[in-house]
Amino acid sequence: MSARMTAIYYRVAEDLKEKIMTGKLLPGEMAPSESQLVEAYGISRMTVRQGIGLLVDGGYLYSVPGKGYYVAAPNLDKIIIDASQDRFFGQKMKVTLKKVDVVTADDTLAAKMETRAGEIILRMQLTLNSREGPVALDCRYLPYRKGEPLLENELQYADFPHIAARHSKVVLARSQFTIGAVLLAVEEAKALETEPGTAALCIEQLLFDRGGKPLGWSRMVCRSDRYVMTGVAYPYAERV
Amino acid sequence: MSARMTAIYYRVAEDLKEKIMTGKLLPGEMAPSESQLVEAYGISRMTVRQGIGLLVDGGYLYSVPGKGYYVAAPNLDKIIIDASQDRFFGQKMKVTLKKVDVVTADDTLAAKMETRAGEIILRMQLTLNSREGPVALDCRYLPYRKGEPLLENELQYADFPHIAARHSKVVLARSQFTIGAVLLAVEEAKALETEPGTAALCIEQLLFDRGGKPLGWSRMVCRSDRYVMTGVAYPYAERV
DNA sequence: TAGTGGTCTAGACCACGGA
DNA sequence: CCGTGGTCTAGACCACTAA
Numbered sequence: 001m002s003a004r005m006t007a008i009y010y011r012v013a014e015d016l017k018e019k020i021m022t023g024k025l026l027p028g029e030m031a032p033s034e035s036q037l038v039e040a041y042g043i044s045r046m047t048v049r050q051g052i053g054l055l056v057d058g059g060y061l062y063s064v065p066g067k068g069y070y071v072a073a074p075n076l077d078k079i080i081i082d083a084s085q086d087r088f089f090g091q092k093m094k095v096t097l098k099k100v101d102v103v104t105a106d107d108t109l110a111a112k113m114e115t116r117a118g119e120i121i122l123r124m125q126l127t128l129n130s131r132e133g134p135v136a137l138d139c140r141y142l143p144y145r146k147g148e149p150l151l152e153n154e155l156q157y158a159d160f161p162h163i164a165a166r167h168s169k170v171v172l173a174r175s176q177f178t179i180g181a182v183l184l185a186v187e188e189a190k191a192l193e194t195e196p197g198t199a200a201l202c203i204e205q206l207l208f209d210r211g212g213k214p215l216g217w218s219r220m221v222c223r224s225d226r227y228v229m230t231g232v233a234y235p236y237a238e239r240v
Numbered sequence: 241m242s243a244r245m246t247a248i249y250y251r252v253a254e255d256l257k258e259k260i261m262t263g264k265l266l267p268g269e270m271a272p273s274e275s276q277l278v279e280a281y282g283i284s285r286m287t288v289r290q291g292i293g294l295l296v297d298g299g300y301l302y303s304v305p306g307k308g309y310y311v312a313a314p315n316l317d318k319i320i321i322d323a324s325q326d327r328f329f330g331q332k333m334k335v336t337l338k339k340v341d342v343v344t345a346d347d348t349l350a351a352k353m354e355t356r357a358g359e360i361i362l363r364m365q366l367t368l369n370s371r372e373g374p375v376a377l378d379c380r381y382l383p384y385r386k387g388e389p390l391l392e393n394e395l396q397y398a399d400f401p402h403i404a405a406r407h408s409k410v411v412l413a414r415s416q417f418t419i420g421a422v423l424l425a426v427e428e429a430k431a432l433e434t435e436p437g438t439a440a441l442c443i444e445q446l447l448f449d450r451g452g453k454p455l456g457w458s459r460m461v462c463r464s465d466r467y468v469m470t471g472v473a474y475p476y477a478e479r480v
Numbered sequence: 481t482a483g484t485g486g487t488c489t490a491g492a493c494c495a496c497g498g499a
Numbered sequence: 500c501c502g503t504g505g506t507c508t509a510g511a512c513c514a515c516t517a518a
Contacts, residue, residue, distance in 0.1 A: 007505080007507090008506080008507075010505085012359060021411070023411065027508040032485080033484065033485085034484075035483080035484080036487070042505065043507075044244075044508045044509060044510090045508090045509085045510095046286070046506095046508075046509090047506080047507055047508080049486090050506085050507090051244065051486090061256040063484095063485060063486090064484090064485080064515095064516090064517035065484075065485050065486065065514075065515055065516085066481095066483085066485065066514075066517085067484060067485080067515085067516060067517085068484060068485075069484095069485085071505070074411060074412055076323075076401045076412060076415045076447075077322060077323050077324045077415075078320055078321070078322060078323065079320070079321040079323050079415075079417050080318055080319070080320055080321075080470075081318070081320075081321065081471065082317060082318060083316070083317050083319050083473065084316065084317045090308060091324065095508085105489055110333040134476070145469040167516060170425040171314060172260075172261065172314055172316060172475065173474075173475070174316075174472060174474055175319075175472065175473040176471070176472050176473075177319050177469075177471040177472070177473070178468050178469070178470050179419060179441070179468060179469040179470070180464045180467075180468035180469070181258060181421035181422070181440050181441045181442075181462075181464035181472070182421070182439050182464065183380040183439045193499090197437070199422050199423045199439045199440070200345070200421050200423075200439070201419070201420060203422045207316075210261065222421075224420045224421035224422065227418040227420075228418050228419060228420035229318075229417075229418070229420070230416065230418050231321065231415065231416075231419070231420070232413055232414060232415065232416050232417065233323065233412075233414070233415040233416075233417070234411065234415075234505080237306045247486080247487060247488090248487080248488080249487080249488085265501060273502080273503065273504085274503080274504070275502080275503085283488075283489085284488065284490060284491090285489090285490085285491095286487095286488070286489075286490090287487080287489080289504090290487085302502080303503095303504060303505090304496095304503085305495075305497085305503070305504050305505065306495075306496035306497040306498085306502085306503055306504065307496085307497060307498085307502095307503060307504080308502090309503095309504085328501075333483055340490090362499090415489060461508090471496045
C-alpha cells in the first residue's frame with residue numbers, strides 16, 4: 001500500500017509475519033499483545049495497531065476481543081483465477097468479432113437471462129486466436145435495446161463485463177462462472193479447425209446488476225489442447 | 241469485522257459506500273477529503289481515516305498522496321472458486337479412499353514433483369460420489385518417506401493440502417490449479433460408470449512449500465454431466 | 481480485578497501535488 | 500503557498516475475558 005516501507009508499523013507487521021512464517025509462532029498460538037509490542041518497540045499503541053491491522057487483513061492473525069490476537073491457520077480454499085480479458089485467463093489471445101445479430105430467445109437462453117422465450121436478444125460471436133491458431137469460440141448475449149447501436153470497435157476490444165455494463169447503463173455487481181467439459185459440435189470443431197468430438201472447456205459467464213438481475217450471458221468453448229485455465233490459491237492476502 | 245456496527249467510522253464508510261453504489265460518486269471522481277469528513281461528521285481525523293480505510297481495503301477507493309481519494313472502477317477480473325474439500329467446489333460429495341500404494345515416478349510425474357524419474361512416490365486414489373453415483377476420480381501423489389505410515393482415516397477425511405503439509409512437516413505456501421477438458425480413458429470411464437470418450441473436467445493441483453518446492457500433486461477427472469465448477473467475481477471485498 | 485482488544489480524540493510533523 | 504494523504508503520539512473510555 002505505502003510506497004515507503006520504512007514506517008514503524010510496517011516493521012512491526014514484518015517482524016510478526018516473519019515469526020509466523022518461520023514457525024516461531026504456530027497457528028492457534030497467541031501473538032504478542034498490543035501492550036507488549038508497545039513496550040518492545042517503544043512506540044504508541046495506535047502505531048502497533050496499524051501494524052497488526054495489516055496482518056489481520058492479510059489473514060495471518062485474527063483477534064478475539066478480551067483475549068488477544070491468535071495466529072490463523074493457513075487456508076488454501078479459495079482459488080483465484082485471473083480473468084483479465086486482455087490476457088484471457090493468463091494467456092495472450094487475439095480477439096476477433098465474427099458476427100453481431102439478434103436472435104429470439106429459446107427456453108434455455110430465456111432461462112439464463114431471466115426473460116421470456118421469444119424475447120429478442122443481441123448476440124455477438126467472437127473467436128479467440130493464439131499464434132497456433134483458433135483457440136476458442138465465445139458467444140455473448142445481451143438484452144436487445146433498440147436505438148442503441150453498439151460500436152464494433154468497442155465490442156472487439158472491451159471485455160464483456162464492460163460492454164454489458166455500458167449497454168445497460170448500470171454498474172455491475174457480480175459475475176458468475178460455470179466451468180465444464182463438453183465435446184465439440186460439428187460447426188464448433190470446424191471453426192476451431194479440429195475434429196468433432198474433441199474435448200473442450202466450456203466456460204459460461206453470467207453478469208448481474210446490483211439487483212441480482214442478469215445483464216448478460218456468455219458461453220465460450222475452448223480447445224483443451226490449446227488452452228487450460230490456471231488458478232492459484234494463497235493462504236494470505238499479501239500486504240506486508 | 242467488528243461485531244458492533246454502531247461505530248462512527250463504520251458509519252462514515254457506509255455513507256461513502258452508499259454514495260458510490262448509488263452513483264452519486266462515480267468511478268474516477270474524487271471522494272470527500274479527510275478534513276471535509278472531519279468537518280461533516282464532527283469527529284477526529286483518525287476516526288475518519290479508519291472509515292475510509294475500510295473502503296480502500298474493500299477496493300471502493302484508492303488514495304493518491306498529495307491529492308486525495310478517488311473512486312475505483314469496479315473490476316470483475318478475479319474469479320474466486322471455493323475449493324473447500326468438504327464441499328468439493330461447492331457441492332457435497334462423499335469421498336472414498338480406494339487404494340494407497342507406491343509407484344516409481346515416470347518422466348511426467350517426476351517433472352511435476354521436480355524430482356528424478358525412478359524416484360519412489362506415494363500414490364493415493366480416491367473416488368468422489370454424489371447421490372447420483374460416481375462423479376470423480378482423484379489421484380494424489382506425495383514424496384515417499386519411509387517410516388512414516390499415513391493413517392487411512394486422515395487420508396480419507398482431511399483435504400489434500402492438509403495431508404501434504406503434515407506429511408512433509410511444512411507450512412504450505414501456495415497451490416496451483418490447472419483446469420482442462422479431457423476424454424475419459426477406458427478404465428476411468430469404467431470407474432465412473434460411463435462410456436469411454438465422455439468429456440470430463442481434469443483438475444490438477446500442485447502444492448508448494450515456502451521455498452517454491454513441490455510438495456504434492458493431484459489429478460482429478462470429473463464426469464462433466466455430474467459436475468461443473470462454479471466461481472464468482474465480485475468487484476469489491478465486502479467489508480462494510 | 482487486571483489484562484485484552486475496540487473505539488475515539490486532538491494534536492503533531494512529513495512528503496507530495498498543484499496553483 | 501496551501502491542501503492533501505501518511506505517519507505517529509499520548510492519552511481516554513468501553514466491553515469483554517479470565518482468574
